[in-house]
Amino acid sequence: MAAGVYSVSQVNAYIKNMFAQDFALNRISVKGEVSNCKYHTSGHIYFTLKDGTSSIAAVMFASHRKGLSFKLEEGQQITAKGSIEVYERDGRYQLYAQEITREGLGDLFEKFQKLRNELEEMGMFSPEYKKPIPKYAKTVGIVTASTGAAIRDIINISTRRNPYVQLFLYPALVQGEQAKESIVKGIETLDQMGLDLLIIGRGGGSIEDLWAFNEETVARAIFHCNTPVISAVGHETDVTISDYVADMRAPTPSAAAELAVFDYNQFQEQTALCQNTLSKIMDRKIERYRFRTEQYNLKLKFYNPGRQLREKRQRLADIEEKLRSLILSTTASDRTRAAEIKLRLKTLIEKQTVRDRHRLELFISRLEANSPLKRIGGGYGFATDETHRPIESVKQIKPGEEIQLRIRDGSIDAVVSRITPENPSSQKTGQ
Structure with missing residues (x-):
């Protein structure tokens, strides 16, 4: 590409960058008349802003729809706040709107936004404070104008759905x-008054007409109300502070009547269906209990208390007789066994006595055979030295020492005069 020659993409990118760096275009408010307004299925709104001599394309993306409190329509005079940027693919610029207010209503809208944010921060819109709407309300209070389409629609729909529901109107000023x-x-x-439900609202109108329902005092009255409240202000596209605070929002007063008053005919049909179902259940239960009763009657006849008592008495008598016989038989048997055991024990004792006597005689004879006294009875004696130690060898004594001889009938004290060993040669060797 020759020097100084640019592609279309380069030019569009350069211009887009110029718009992006322009502070005034990044935050701008443009006033004009709406034309060619189209709501896309994606949620985006495409429209054109024009005045007497010029126009500019505009778009509000779905993510910024919260900045729109009314339905955008042809011919409306509005002020759009946002930024002007270049759509690089087509090489055209357009207004990207983030907030839109109707011409002349900007102050009211800002006031609405400010109060809504304040009350939301206070928690007055929180779901945990929402009271459940009763399904079968019998008494419904209505705060609206005594004349106008709102009260007529509520009365007509309530009468059609359920003529037995009581409506209590408080004729309030709504503008x-x-x-x-x-x-x-x-x-x-x-x-x-302790009613089941309240409806507050009015028919459609401009934002100034509906402004009473954007007042903080009204919002607080709804929030502190003990009775569940349905807010039905204006048309479906109209949103007020009371809609946020109320326990339920209805798009129109007619819809509020539909939500508040249950359909009596449908209720009768449901009641009849429940009654039919309950009757069938009761019939089945009665039949089941009747069958069980018959079974119990048969069992009662079979298990007659009198017969059962007689059988129990007979069985008790039989058991008593068997127990008596068993006791007598057991006693005789025990006596016999005791006599046998006594006899066996006596025999065992006698045998054991004989055995023990024989063993004792044997031990006595052995003891007498080993007794020193018996041995010295035949002329033998038992010699001890001065310290009463037994003399077993001639080596233990010397001539002149005293010894003691114990014989069968006494003891003799003596003095050794001479020692004669049995083997003299061994004696000399020992000396």
């Missing part, structure tokens, strides 16, 4: 400077 006090008073009054 103007005194509307917020009137709505708060209506909520407090009906809350003290």
Whole structure:
């Protein structure tokens, strides 16, 4: 590529970078009339902003839809806040809107946003504070204007669905400077009546017409109300602070009546169905209990208490007789066994006595045979030295020493005069 010649992509990228570095274009507010507005299936909104002499393409992505509190339509005068950037592929620039307000209503919208954020931070929108809507409400209070389409729609739909539900209307002001006090008073009054449910709301209108339901006092009255509250303000696209605080939001007053009043005909059908089901269940239970009763009657006849008692008495008598016979038989047997054991024990004792006597005689004879006294009885004696040690060898004594001789009937003290060994040669060797 020749010097100084650029591709289309390079040019578009360069221009895109210029837009991106421009501080004014990165945060800009553009006022104009909406045209060619299209809601894409992806959630993005494509439209054109124009004035008397010019126009600019614009888009609001689905991720920024929370910055839109109303339905964008042809011919609306709006102010779009966002950035102007280049769409590089097509080489065109467009407004990427992040917030959109209607012309002349910017202050109210900012006030709405500020109050909504404050109440949300306080937790007044938290799900844990939402009270459940009763499924079968019998008494419903309504805070709205006494004239207008809202109350007529609620009455008509309630009467059609369930003419037995009682409706209590508090005719409140729903527009103007005194509307917020009137709505708060209506909520407090009906809350003290102990009703099942409250509906607050009105028909559609501009943001100024609906502003009473964006007041903080109204929001707090709803939050502190003990009775469950359905908020039904304006049309489906209209969103107010009361919708966030209420226990349930209905897109329209008619929808609120549909949610609040249960369908009596449908209830009757469900009741009839439940009754039929319950009757079938009861019939089956009765039949089952009847069958069980018959079975119990048969068992009662078979297990007649009188017959059972007679049988028990007979069995008891038989057991007593068997026990008596067993005791007598056991006693006689025990006596016989005791006599036999006594006889056997006596025999064993006598035999053991004879054996022990023989053993004793044997031990006596052995003891007498080994007795020193018996041995010295035939002329033998037992000699000891001065220290009473037995003299077993001539080597233990010397001439002149005293010795003692014990014979059969006494002892003799003597003095050694001479020692004569049995073998003189051994004596000399010993000396």
